[in-house]
Every structure is written in structure tokens, then in C-alpha cells.
Amino acid sequence: MSPTAGRSRDPSRGRERAARILDAAEDLLLRHGARRVTVEDVAVGANIGKGTVYLHWETREKLFAAVFDRAVARAIAELLVAMRTRPSTCLPHHFAHDYFLAVMHRPLLRGLLLADPELLGRLARQHDPAWDERHHLVSERYFRLLAEYGVLRAELGADEVAYAFQATFEGFVRAEGELAGGENPALRSAAQPAVATLERRADLLARTVELAFENNRPVAADELRLLAADVVDLFTDLVDRRGFADLVDRRGFADRADRAELGTPAAS
Amino acid sequence: MSPTAGRSRDPSRGRERAARILDAAEDLLLRHGARRVTVEDVAVGANIGKGTVYLHWETREKLFAAVFDRAVARAIAELLVAMRTRPSTCLPHHFAHDYFLAVMHRPLLRGLLLADPELLGRLARQHDPAWDERHHLVSERYFRLLAEYGVLRAELGADEVAYAFQATFEGFVRAEGELAGGENPALRSAAQPAVATLERRADLLARTVELAFENNRPVAADELRLLAADVVDLFTDLVDRRGFADLVDRRGFADRADRAELGTPAAS
DNA sequence: TCTTTGACCAGATTTCATATCTGGTCATAC
DNA sequence: GTATGACCAGATATGAAATCTGGTCAAAGA
Known part of the structure; x- marks a missing residue:
């Protein structure tokens, strides 16, 4: 032009x-x-x-991937801000709560996580293995960190908690897809959800995570601040490097x- | 007649x-x-x-649905036997554990729940709405029963627990699909799972359910037997009526x- | 009379050839 | 050295013809 x-x-x-x-x-x-x-x-x-x-x-797909990457980066950035403001956000149940809402409030991410075929075309789940790997690594380090700070239930290994957390989180995410009519487009918006509001569903997720994975012993405020700082670093690293290979x-x-x-x- | x-x-x-x-x-x-x-x-x-x-x-699809119905009925029958033998099986965490394994040990159900497109063709998830409804109803009654017997955490409504339980359970089920290479057939059997054995993953699910949804107060043996009997009745009803509309x-x-x-x- | 069957047919699905579109390149202009 | 849009190969859509299969029903069998 x-x-x-x-x-x-x-x-x-x-x-x-x-x-x-x-x-x-x-x-x-x-x-x-x-x-x-x-x-x-x-x-x-x-x-x-x-x-x-x-x-x-280089390619159309990488362009679109970058769009999603940016949305993810923004969601995580939002979390990082929250963590700096209120260190307790780095605790798994707060984290799950806020991340859940951050995703659900972003149509792009909702579509990505729910693998909406209309939005994504065959692009759905064409994840770069490198990203999965990195994601996995960060998740592992996150939970190891939590374990070191004594936040997690002692009887569970950090990798076990990581696995169970992931399964639980994705279960709640997929449940959102379900009640939006998910796989069967004909069944859109069935009557009314068993649990009325998105907020309440996020709370349920948070409670589940807290009770199942966290030690009920409270963490000292300054300890928490240190932990939060470490977690912020960890995720900052994740966001910064995101997709930069190419x-x-x-x-x-x-x-x-x-x-x-x-x-x-x-x-x- | x-x-x-x-x-x-x-x-x-x-x-x-x-x-x-x-x-x-x-x-x-x-x-x-x-x-x-x-x-x-x-x-x-x-x-x-x-x-x-x-x-x-009447139709090919109903025939196939009946095959799946029978597999489900058998899995539930297996649970019912377990419940009669050991009443504590009716507690959500035992239930989740055993049902998880019952499903994962049946290729047909694994395929159904993981929506394996190779196994199901476009049949995948063509659920009879009536079945979903009945399933939902039974689930609701199950958790209401648990609430009445004081098994559940008092601060949560039975329907909320039902929702969260479902989300959690399906999360763990889907996680199985993930590590089998789920959506992307190219990624079959990635290295080794974060949690080594199926048994251990079932345990993790059970712990999650127990800690998140159950009251830690133990139930008297005879109370438990009564509860188990009620639950057996409930599920017997589900299995018996299953798919009988046509x-x-x-x-x-x-x-x-x-x-x-x-x-x-x-x-x- | 009631049950069982397999030939039959309409419609769904697959195939294959043709037409169209679009991701990615590169010679050219700035 | 940067930016562009005309261009091309290959991907994708279209549609006609061939094939397959779910479901029906007249007739044979008990």
C-alpha cells in the first residue's frame, strides 16, 4: 500500500x-x-x-501458533502480576483458580484448550513437542519448588502431584467444554449447569486442588514471598522463551x- | 405376560x-x-x-450401542460384586479407584471414554441424551445418598461434589489417553509416564477424591453396610434399565x- | 401363524478427475 | 538492505460416477 x-x-x-x-x-x-x-x-x-x-x-501455522503463544503469554503475565501483588497466588489452589479463569475469559485459549474444531480447523492440538516438553519441565520444577517449601502433602512425590494436578485441572477445563456443548454441537447450552457460575466452578477446582495436594499447615508470610519470587522467575522464563526457537x-x-x-x- | x-x-x-x-x-x-x-x-x-x-x-448404531452398554453393565456389575463383598467400595474414593481400573482394563470402554476415533469411527460420542440424563440422575442420587450418610464434606453441596467428582474422574481418564498418544497418533507411547503404573495412577485418583470430597470422619461398619446396600440398589437400577427404551x-x-x-x- | 431369511434397493460413501484456491517464493522497485 | 505483489506448485474443493451397505420385505420354513 x-x-x-x-x-x-x-x-x-x-x-x-x-x-x-x-x-x-x-x-x-x-x-x-x-x-x-x-x-x-x-x-x-x-x-x-x-x-x-x-x-x-516462516509459515502460516507458525504465525497462528504465535497468536496463541501471545494469548498464553498474556494469561501467564496476568498471573505473574497477581503473584507479585499477592504472593499466595503461587499456591496451587490459587494458581489453578486464577489460571482457570484466565483461560476461560480468553476465547482464543478456551478454543485452544477445548480443542474447538470450528475455531482451530485441523490446527487443533498440533502442538510443538518442544513446547509440551518445556511445559512439562516447568510444571515439574514448579511442584518440586512447592515440595521444597513444604507446601505439598509430604506423602506424595512432586511428580505425582504434578500428574494429578494436571489431570484434575484439565478435567475441570474439559467440563467447561462439555456444558458448552463440546463434542456434540447439537447439544449446545443444555438447560443449566449443575454448578451455576464460572466463578463457583473455579472455586470448586481450587478447593479440590487445595485439599488433595496441599499441606494444610500454613506457610509463613515471608517464606511465601520467597516462594512466589521463585515461581515468578520460573514462569517468566517459560513465557520469555516461548516459541523462540524459530x-x-x-x-x-x-x-x-x-x-x-x-x-x-x-x-x- | x-x-x-x-x-x-x-x-x-x-x-x-x-x-x-x-x-x-x-x-x-x-x-x-x-x-x-x-x-x-x-x-x-x-x-x-x-x-x-x-x-x-432397529439400527446398526443401536446394535453397537448395545455392545457398549453391555460392557458398561459388566464393569458396573463388577463394582456391585465388590460393593457386596466389601461395603467400603461404595465410598467415592474406592469407587473412583475401582471404576477407573474397570474401565481401563476393558479395551471397548477405554476406546469409548477416550473417544478413540479408530475404534469408534464417527460413532464416537453419539450418546443417547436419555442415557446422559439417567447417568446424571444416578450420579446426583449417589452423592445425595453419600451426603445423607455424612460421608461428604459438609461444606459442599451434593450437586457440587457430583460436578467436581465427574470433572476429576474424567480428567484422570483423559490423562490415560494422553499418555497413550491420544489425539496425535504420531506421538504414541511417549518415553515413560510421569507416574509409572496404572495402579499408582488409580491410587492418585482415589487419594484426590478422598481428600477433596470426603469427610475424614470414619463411618461405622453397620452404617457403611446400609449405605452400600442403597448404592447397590441405585446402580442395579441403572444397569437394569440401561438402553431399554428401544x-x-x-x-x-x-x-x-x-x-x-x-x-x-x-x-x- | 409366527419366525427366519437373503435378495433387493435407495441412499450413503468412496473414488477419481477437474477446477479452484492459497501458502510460500522471488524478481523487482524502492 | 527492505518491502512488495505477481506468480507457481501443490493443496483443497467440487462434482460425477462407481461402489458399498444399512435396512426392507416377500417368501420359505417351522
Whole structure:
């Protein structure tokens, strides 16, 4: 459209544009679903040429993955803020509660976690194994940390709690899909849920996690602050590195600071 | 209802044959998956004519549903035996433990609950709403019963526990699918599970349920026996009526005793 | 008369060839 | 060195023809 007068060496320009592409993609994704969104649509939505999109992401799928990554990053960022504000948020039951709501309030993540085929097309669950691995590692470290601080029930191994927590959390997440009509689109919005509000369901999840996995012995406030700081570090690391394997600038102008943003120009 | 003379030779013959059809169908289902099994295959496997199959079930899908129904009935029957032998089995955490294992040890049910598309074809999750409703009702009554006997945590409503229990249970079930390679067939049998054995995972589920939903106050042995009897009645009712809406003989020769069997001739 | 059967048919599913669309590339303009 | 959009191969949609199979029913058998 309007070719930029004077090529810019300014890296922040690239990052800003990447964000604009992600914005456009997210908007289209939510409105039409992955199926019906073409790279050209996104380019038009971001007021750039189609080829330019490919300067930022190698493939369409990686672009969409980046959109989801950003949504995840934002959800986790929200949690991190909460943890800094109120350290107890790092305790598993608070964590589960807040993360559950953070996901359910984001249509993109709801769709991702509930594997909504309409939203995702065949993109559903095409998880990068590397991400799963990292996720698993962080989860493991999180629970090991909790164990060290004496937050968890002593009779359970950290990896066992990690497993059971994951199963429980996903059970509650999937239950949301169920009562939204999940697999069978014909059954949308059945009467009324057994437990009326989303908030209450989040509470139930939190109670379950607290009673099943946590030690009922209270943690000292300063201990809790230390733990929270460690957990924040852990998750910050997760978010920062998220998906960067193929987003790191090959020409090397993506520096440390760039890691806070996704989609820095990557083509050669 | 006494059958008119000469009308039907021997009702038990019909039931026996129905069982043979189900056996043949189950065998083929497990070996080839719903996709590849035709009604004719089943008829041949049961040594009868194709039309005869339709004297027992109106449609192919109802036949397959009956196969699954029988598997469910057998799993529940197994639980009922356990409950009579050891009344504590009716407590939610024992129940979850045993039901989890009963399902996981039955390939048909594993496939059903994990919605294995290879096994089920597009049959997956084409649940009869009536069944869901009945299931829901029984679950509700089960937890209300538990509440009355003071087994559940007092601060939670029976329906809330029912919801949370269901979510948790399904979470653990789905986790099994996950580590079997679930949705992405390419990722079959990843390394080794975080929690090594199926038994241990069942234990984790049981602990979670016990701690999260049950009152830690022990129940007197005789109280427990009464509760178990009630629960056995409840589930017996569920199993007996299972799927009978369209299996009940229209000519009326399916009597009370028939309810223990599925697939009594139903054509006009 | 009532039960059982298998040939039969409509409609569903698969196949295969053709047309269309779109992800990704690259020569060109800036 | 950066940005672009015309271009192309391969993916995907379309549709016609061939095949298969669920379900029916007239007739044979008890």
C-alpha cells in the first residue's frame, strides 16, 4: 500500500509491525476461525504486503501458533502480576483458580484448550513437542519448588502431584467444554449447569486442588514471598522463551530485550 | 405376560441369540473398529441371517450401542460384586479407584471414554441424551445418598461434589489417553509416564477424591453396610434399565427377568 | 401363524478427475 | 538492505460416477 519512505533500521519498528500482524490475525481468527483465514487476509488487515508476513514467520501455522503463544503469554503475565501483588497466588489452589479463569475469559485459549474444531480447523492440538516438553519441565520444577517449601502433602512425590494436578485441572477445563456443548454441537447450552457460575466452578477446582495436594499447615508470610519470587522467575522464563526457537532473528539483531516480544523479523 | 400358545417357542432362545450377536459384534468391533464392521459381518459371525439382526436392534448404531452398554453393565456389575463383598467400595474414593481400573482394563470402554476415533469411527460420542440424563440422575442420587450418610464434606453441596467428582474422574481418564498418544497418533507411547503404573495412577485418583470430597470422619461398619446396600440398589437400577427404551419387546414377552439381559427380540 | 431369511434397493460413501484456491517464493522497485 | 505483489506448485474443493451397505420385505420354513 504505502511503501515506507526510507527503510528503517529501527528494530522496534519491526516488533511493532509484528504486533500489528498478530493483532490482525487474532481478530480474524476469532471472527472466522483458522480454517477461513488466509495469509493474505492477515496482510491486508495489517496494511502490509503478503510477503512481509513471511519476513516474520516462516509459515502460516507458525504465525497462528504465535497468536496463541501471545494469548498464553498474556494469561501467564496476568498471573505473574497477581503473584507479585499477592504472593499466595503461587499456591496451587490459587494458581489453578486464577489460571482457570484466565483461560476461560480468553476465547482464543478456551478454543485452544477445548480443542474447538470450528475455531482451530485441523490446527487443533498440533502442538510443538518442544513446547509440551518445556511445559512439562516447568510444571515439574514448579511442584518440586512447592515440595521444597513444604507446601505439598509430604506423602506424595512432586511428580505425582504434578500428574494429578494436571489431570484434575484439565478435567475441570474439559467440563467447561462439555456444558458448552463440546463434542456434540447439537447439544449446545443444555438447560443449566449443575454448578451455576464460572466463578463457583473455579472455586470448586481450587478447593479440590487445595485439599488433595496441599499441606494444610500454613506457610509463613515471608517464606511465601520467597516462594512466589521463585515461581515468578520460573514462569517468566517459560513465557520469555516461548516459541523462540524459530523466531530468533537469524541476522542477529534480535537481542535479549526482544524476548519480551514475539514476531521479530526472522527472514534472511 | 403369559405368551399365547405357539407364539414363541422359547424366549430364552431369543436372549441367547442376542447375546451371540453381541459377542460377534464385540469381537469384530475390537478387531476392526466400528468403521469396518458391517451388519452382515456381524450376522455371519453369529451364524444367522442379516435380517435377524434387525429383529433385535432397529439400527446398526443401536446394535453397537448395545455392545457398549453391555460392557458398561459388566464393569458396573463388577463394582456391585465388590460393593457386596466389601461395603467400603461404595465410598467415592474406592469407587473412583475401582471404576477407573474397570474401565481401563476393558479395551471397548477405554476406546469409548477416550473417544478413540479408530475404534469408534464417527460413532464416537453419539450418546443417547436419555442415557446422559439417567447417568446424571444416578450420579446426583449417589452423592445425595453419600451426603445423607455424612460421608461428604459438609461444606459442599451434593450437586457440587457430583460436578467436581465427574470433572476429576474424567480428567484422570483423559490423562490415560494422553499418555497413550491420544489425539496425535504420531506421538504414541511417549518415553515413560510421569507416574509409572496404572495402579499408582488409580491410587492418585482415589487419594484426590478422598481428600477433596470426603469427610475424614470414619463411618461405622453397620452404617457403611446400609449405605452400600442403597448404592447397590441405585446402580442395579441403572444397569437394569440401561438402553431399554428401544429393547423392550413390543409384543410384551420381555418380562421382569429379561431386564437382566439386553437385546431381546424387538421387531413387530 | 409366527419366525427366519437373503435378495433387493435407495441412499450413503468412496473414488477419481477437474477446477479452484492459497501458502510460500522471488524478481523487482524502492 | 527492505518491502512488495505477481506468480507457481501443490493443496483443497467440487462434482460425477462407481461402489458399498444399512435396512426392507416377500417368501420359505417351522
